[in-house]
Amino acid sequence: MDGSLALLGTTGSLVGLGLLESYFHRRKLATIPTRIHVNGTRGKSSVTRLIAAGLRASGKRTCAKTTGTLARMILPDGAEYPVFRPARANVIEQIRIVRAAAELESEALVIECMALIPYLQWLCEFMLVHATHSVITNARADHLDVMGPGENDVAWALLGMVPNDGKLYTAERRHLDAFRKVCDDRKSELITVGEDEVNAIQPLDLAQFPYIEHAENVALALRVLSDLGVDRATALQGMWSASPDPGIMTVAELDFFGREIVFVNGFAANDPESTERIWNMACDRYPSVGKRIMIFNCRFDRPDRSRQLAECCAAWRPADHYVLIGSGTYIFAKHAINAGLDSRKLVMAEGDGAPEIFEKVVSLSGRSSLVMGMANIGGAGLDVVRYFRNRGIVDEKAF
Numbered sequence: 086m087d088g089s090l091a092l093l094g095t096t097g098s099l100v101g102l103g104l105l106e107s108y109f110h111r112r113k114l115a116t117i118p119t120r121i122h123v124n125g126t127r128g129k130s131s132v133t134r135l136i137a138a139g140l141r142a143s144g145k146r147t148c149a150k151t152t153g154t155l156a157r158m159i160l161p162d163g164a165e166y167p168v169f170r171p172a173r174a175n176v177i178e179q180i181r182i183v184r185a186a187a188e189l190e191s192e193a194l195v196i197e198c199m200a201l202i203p204y205l206q207w208l209c210e211f212m213l214v215h216a217t218h219s220v221i222t223n224a225r226a227d228h229l230d231v232m233g234p235g236e237n238d239v240a241w242a243l244l245g246m247v248p249n250d251g252k253l254y255t256a257e258r259r260h261l262d263a264f265r266k267v268c269d270d271r272k273s274e275l276i277t278v279g280e281d282e283v284n285a286i287q288p289l290d291l292a293q294f295p296y297i298e299h300a301e302n303v304a305l306a307l308r309v310l311s312d313l314g315v316d317r318a319t320a321l322q323g324m325w326s327a328s329p330d331p332g333i334m335t336v337a338e339l340d341f342f343g344r345e346i347v348f349v350n351g352f353a354a355n356d357p358e359s360t361e362r363i364w365n366m367a368c369d370r371y372p373s374v375g376k377r378i379m380i381f382n383c384r385f386d387r388p389d390r391s392r393q394l395a396e397c398c399a400a401w402r403p404a405d406h407y408v409l410i411g412s413g414t415y416i417f418a419k420h421a422i423n424a425g426l427d428s429r430k431l432v433m434a435e436g437d438g439a440p441e442i443f444e445k446v447v448s449l450s451g452r453s454s455l456v457m458g459m460a461n462i463g464g465a466g467l468d469v470v471r472y473f474r475n476r477g478i479v480d481e482k483a484f
Contacts, residue, residue, distance in 0.1 A: 119193035125222030130330040135306035137195040142323025143315040148186035152199040179213045206245035227356040230389040296329040332462045337477035345453040348473040352462035357397040376454040377404040382466040385413030395420035408432040439472040
């Protein structure tokens, strides 16, 4: 009996502490008038940074948090710091971000959704953020192991973070029926960014960025900022001065002892559609190279991504070599061969560090080569990017 009472008392105490924490969290949220929750398959880190930069340029005291290649907290003066994680990423860290933004007397918080599992996407919005404005950049076939099995399921999963009585902005075009249904259910306004708004982003606008930015991201951010009272010129000035995410697409050109190597960082484009588009752009930009080499950074905890890319890459413009790095490379190899890829073109480099991977690529390059990193930026991907960057001339606007 005494044990039961002790258990009941402990449970009651924990519930009470949880309710108390929730109460104080909501009080912190209430001090931040504008809360923008950004989600999507591709571009959400960039859009988070673009919106925050536009708000800062307008004079609004703004904090932002991204969960892209490396999680970052961006302060009202534009300075940014890594987000400390004592263990693996956990959505509860958003509470710390809100607390920090409130203590900095932020007028706006732009925060990237870090959840993948559908119910956690709902939890992030309804328990942690309570957005006044939400953004879903797009819905693509990625993370199908937790959000799939199909692209339509991904769209429904992302829609879990649509707020009640708020606004949802999106550049998505394929799954708008689902977007409308959820917005109607939650009495939120759906605001779509169409082709006309994307086409209104001029090449000169994109040329002002010190890195490669996509017109869809800029158009989406501009629409959000316009509704928040930021004029286009001010918003663009802020965006142009913003620091990019560490995983942005860059190009490094190397002359390594007479071998001319062009390395394209496409690691952050995880889904097949985006990856193929970048590969085609790279092939068009560098048509005269002697060899074409794909580096796939595999992850044993992302088997569906490996399978997707393996099955699709067999139908893309061919490469001369396919270098498999990271972990769980056998999954990629099996599906690629089953899809018709010549097994003799596969180069297994699982567990190799960046120096060993670099040497393998050099040995495969001949006199000149186009090398593109794909699949995952985490782990070996970021190390490989740094290794090539530090040995070449980086052109962040090659495309």
